[in-house]
Amino acid sequence: MIEKIINILEIKELRSRIAFTLIILAVYRLGTHIPVPGVNSEMLMHYFNSAGGALFNIYNLFSGGALGRFSVFALGVMPYISASIIMQLLTAVIPTLERLQKEEGDYGRWKISQYTRYLTIAIASFQSLGLSIWLTTLKTESGASLISLSPFTFVILTTVIVTTGTVLLMWLGEKITEFGIGNGISMIILSGIVAGIVPAILRTYELVKVGEISILLLTVALVIIVAVIAGIVYIQEAERRIPIQYARRNIMISQSASYLPFKLNPSGVIPIIFAVAILMFPATIAQFFANKSEIARMIVDYLSPQSYVYFGLYVALIIFFAYFYTAILINPVDIADNLRRSGAFIPGVRSGSQTVEYINYILTRLVFAGSIFLALIAILPMLLIKWLNVPFYFGGTSALIVVVVALDTIHQIEAYLAMKKYEGFLRRF
Numbered sequence: 001m002i003e004k005i006i007n008i009l010e011i012k013e014l015r016s017r018i019a020f021t022l023i024i025l026a027v028y029r030l031g032t033h034i035p036v037p038g039v040n041s042e043m044l045m046h047y048f049n050s051a052g053g054a055l056f057n058i059y060n061l062f063s064g065g066a067l068g069r070f071s072v073f074a075l076g077v078m079p080y081i082s083a084s085i086i087m088q089l090l091t092a093v094i095p096t097l098e099r100l101q102k103e104e105g106d107y108g109r110w111k112i113s114q115y116t117r118y119l120t121i122a123i124a125s126f127q128s129l130g131l132s133i134w135l136t137t138l139k140t141e142s143g144a145s146l147i148s149l150s151p152f153t154f155v156i157l158t159t160v161i162v163t164t165g166t167v168l169l170m171w172l173g174e175k176i177t178e179f180g181i182g183n184g185i186s187m188i189i190l191s192g193i194v195a196g197i198v199p200a201i202l203r204t205y206e207l208v209k210v211g212e213i214s215i216l217l218l219t220v221a222l223v224i225i226v227a228v229i230a231g232i233v234y235i236q237e238a239e240r241r242i243p244i245q246y247a248r249r250n251i252m253i254s255q256s257a258s259y260l261p262f263k264l265n266p267s268g269v270i271p272i273i274f275a276v277a278i279l280m281f282p283a284t285i286a287q288f289f290a291n292k293s294e295i296a297r298m299i300v301d302y303l304s305p306q307s308y309v310y311f312g313l314y315v316a317l318i319i320f321f322a323y324f325y326t327a328i329l330i331n332p333v334d335i336a337d338n339l340r341r342s343g344a345f346i347p348g349v350r351s352g353s354q355t356v357e358y359i360n361y362i363l364t365r366l367v368f369a370g371s372i373f374l375a376l377i378a379i380l381p382m383l384l385i386k387w388l389n390v391p392f393y394f395g396g397t398s399a400l401i402v403v404v405v406a407l408d409t410i411h412q413i414e415a416y417l418a419m420k421k422y423e424g425f426l427r428r429f
Contacts (some may be wrong), residue, residue, distance in 0.1 A: 024184075025191045038147050244344045260335070
């Protein structure tokens with residue numbers, strides 16, 4: 001471990017990328033503590049804790065605690081994630097966007113990114129407008145308003161500030177991806193979750209100290225957490241290796257052998273993030289009207305992270321997005337063409353359409369097993385703790401994001417180390 005840290009510090013580019021990532025994440029964490037003007041943050045937090053319920057907990061988790069403080073980053077990166085989902089769905093069904101992405105190269109991808117940014121601004125503006133209007137209707141137990149500005153001024157100011165904060169977060173995430181380590185948006189979500197670990201441990205300690213949580217119950221919860229983390233690491237690192245062989249021209253005798261590695265969970269943490277974003281959007285809108293509409297109240301109840309309807313939809317969306325995102329990442333036709341051009345083949349499988357069918361066959365079953373396991377890990381801790389009545393929040397969602405993003409980041413660092421060692425080896429000759 002110490003040797004790896006020394007190796008990282010010895011490589012200037014890697015050292016600069018890690019430092020850049022940490023600086024950007026520090027800016028993000030600073031922004032989560034800058035409140036929007038005109039709102040009583042303490043009274044708002046008290047309201048959320050008493051009436052917000054599980055929906056507030058999970059939204060606050062993804063915003064890194066920014067929603068609870070109602071800071072300039074109150075919406076976090078969820079509008080950007082929602083925009084990314086919409087654009088990827090549109091790209092799959094609209095031929096013009098599909099051609100733009102596949103045939104236009106870097107320009108097409110840049111154009112799709114631009115559309116995603118514009119859609120992010122639209123979604124963030126709509127959500128911040130609804131959130132600010134909803135806040136103007138809230139009252140304390142004594143009947144006092146939670147805002148100190150006039151409703152019109154507060155709504156306009158809050159909409160502009162919170163939307164700008166989301167756009168800034170989107171830009172910071174893109175800069176981490178470009179100049180730092182890891183996927184920027186995932187790193188921002190990761191830092192928000194990790195920042196809440198220490199306060200959660202302290203709260204749990206206080207609950208144990210006053211006797212609200214027994215030692216036995218705490219031990220069971222810890223065993224669940226360790227088992228979930230071990231399961232995530234196992235499923236994320238597991239892969240199916242399809243052997244391939246290379247032959248000399250006109251001689252069908254293999255001269256060297258290799259393999260095609262397919263992960264059991266190729267899409268990583270994306271299905272979890274997308275599923276949460278989809279479920280949170282209607283629940284958040286319904287929350288604004290829950291006091292005035294029975295239908296809105298029912299939607300909030302059904303989409304609460306504690307309801308079985310939420311669990312069912314959560315599982316279905318995780319499985320759907322696992323298949324959907326894998327289809328975007330891995331194209332069996334392209335793989336088969338690349339194998340044919342390089343003179344490679346899968347033993348016992350003919351080149352062309354049979355290779356495509358064989359790869360599709362393998363991927364379909366891999367993703368099914370991986371997505372089911374992913375969904376079970378996501379909901380099992382919440383179900384068990386709901387049955388055990390543990391009075392603190394823990395879900396497989398946060399554990400999945402932390403472990404998967406951490407593993408991806410470690411793999412990127414290891415790739416940099418391997419590349420630099422290889423370059424150093426070549427310089428000797």
